[in-house]
Amino acid sequence: MTSSQPDFIKSIISGIGYSSKQEMIENLFIQSLKDSYERIDKNIGHENEIRDRFMKDLYQSDSDIKKWLQSKYIDLIWENWVFTPDFDFARTDIAFKITGLHFILECKRVKSADKAYIDEGLERFISLKYAKGDEYAGMIGFVISGDKHDISQRLQKKIGALPHTLSVKKTLPEPFFNSIHHRSDQNQIEVYHLFFDFIFS
Secondary structure (H helix, E strand, O other): OOOOHHHHHHHHHHHHOOOOHHHHHHHHHHHHHHHHHHHOOOEOOOHHHHHHHHHHHHHHOOOOOHHHHHOOOOEEEEEEEEEOOOOOEEEEEEEEEEOOEEEEEEEEEEOOOOHHHHHHHHHHHHOOOOOOOOOEEEEEEEEOOOOHHHHHHHHHHHHHOOOOEEEEEOOOOOOOEEEEEEOOOOOEEEEEEEEEEOEOO
16 A cells, blocks of 8 residues: 555654654754854855855754765755746755755845845745745845844835735744745745844954
């Protein structure tokens, strides 16, 4: 007797020690990024340079995720090229992948709650340019100027007012937040918004 696709995916997630996609995203993927942030150089750099600090650290530092990366149960990919619905190429910044679960993150340097975070980040998930078919995705704001809590609060207001936004909520501590959206194919996606400070030395 063959199991259904959801049962198969659940068995993989359970084998890694989690009961749901959301629990795995929050307690393994996002927690690993938070832990990595505490270890890496926090000087301001180019967007890709900052992202690469996280990637190198996750592969090299002893952590909960390292054993899964080394055993290839989980793939961590950056500069991940994908086809859009129009068969154009798009490049996502970070992807955690196991069979049946892709958690795609787009990274942006931010100084304020500017439109680029939404127009060149969040909207790419809504239009299916990124993470088509996925239930969850993420944005990372590399805060290079200003207060991350203030930026988060202002972005919550702006995102909450968008026509495709269903809700803005917090499942993780400030300044992180989540937003749930109708996508252009009428499916829904929940986006985690993460903010980390980077400074001039």
